[in-house]
Amino acid sequence: MxxxxxxxxxxxxxxxxxxxxxxxxxxxxxxxxxxxxxxxxxxxxxxxxxxxxxxxxxxxxxxxxxxxxxxxxxxxxxxxxxxxxxxxxxxxxxxxxxxxxxxxxxxxxxxxxxxxxxxxxxxxxxxxxxxxxxxxxxxxxxxxxxxxxxxxxxxxKISKAELYGEIGYYGESLYFIKAKRKTAVYYDENGKRFKKHYTAGKVARVWATKGKYSKVLSGWVKTADLKKI
Ligand SMILES: [Zn+2]
Incomplete structure (x- = not known):
């Protein structure tokens, strides 16, 4: 109106x-x-x-x-x-x-x-x-x-995951990944503070990407260590 x-x-x-x-x-x-x-x-x-x-x-x-x-x-x-x-x-x-x-x-x-x-x-x-x-x-x-x-x-030439990473919006899970190898999960998108490991084969949701990292529920993982499924 x-x-x-x-x-x-x-x-x-x-x-x-x-x-x-x-x-x-x-x-x-x-x-x-x-x-x-x-x-x-x-x-x-x-x-x-x-x-x-x-x-x-x-x-x-x-x-x-x-x-x-x-x-x-x-x-x-x-x-x-x-x-x-x-x-x-x-x-x-x-x-x-x-x-x-x-x-x-x-x-x-x-x-x-x-x-x-x-x-x-x-x-x-x-x-x-x-x-x-x-x-x-x-x-x-x-x-x-x-x-x-x-x-x-x-x-x-951008993806929804990249947009969400850029604006810090983690309100929508976008796709699933599987860890290709034992891989570190970090607290932030710069990979600075270590939180825990994913064992090889672990399946998780991705909410966003930023730079080299992907946002999973518990933190950020190197995208190169993941396989989209
Ligand atoms: Zn205008």
Missing amino acids: IKVYSFSKNGSKSLSKHFAVKEFVSNVNGRIRYDSVKIDTKLINKLEKLFKFGMDSVVIISGYRHPKDSIAVGGYSNDAHTKGIAADIICYKNRKALKSKYVAALASLIGFSGIGIISETSVHVDVRNYKNYSNAHWWGDERTGNDNIVDFFKYC
Whole structure:
């Protein structure tokens, strides 16, 4: 549902646990000329899901755009931002901006119908559908003009395990492995603190990968010592 807020009266109002109206106000390089802020509740609900995957913060670079502001920033007077259904975002994990390939892949899992990689760290997301927009689905890369991305994992050459390792999300077991040999299980993904051994043939679930290591229930094991089954 699209809601309309007054920036001057309700700018500090919370939209959800992590977002407030003022973050979405239309502006041109920080200059605010229009008081009304249009925001789709579906957009906020989907943005909140980024936190469920362990994001520390999500910065809204651009939310609602008045049609005239949209033109002033190089967009169109009728694009998704002017309808209150879009946001350009940068996600932070461990105080570092997450690379856009991970943000875009995660956005595709969350179910944003509009996703566009803008730069190394910024991504456009929106909740377009056939009722509120001219096309109901668009996944693209604004850096190259590719408008036909079907799968962000394939396009960005990353796996779900790598994404989960990058954002520290261990909420979904992805596949099983068998230890090829007696192998060490470590407390962290750098293989620094030894915890215990797996005996050869031990079967375990994998929740994520990071660098040379795979996350199993009790810690991290060298991926080279494992066989996917
Ligand atoms: Zn955008």
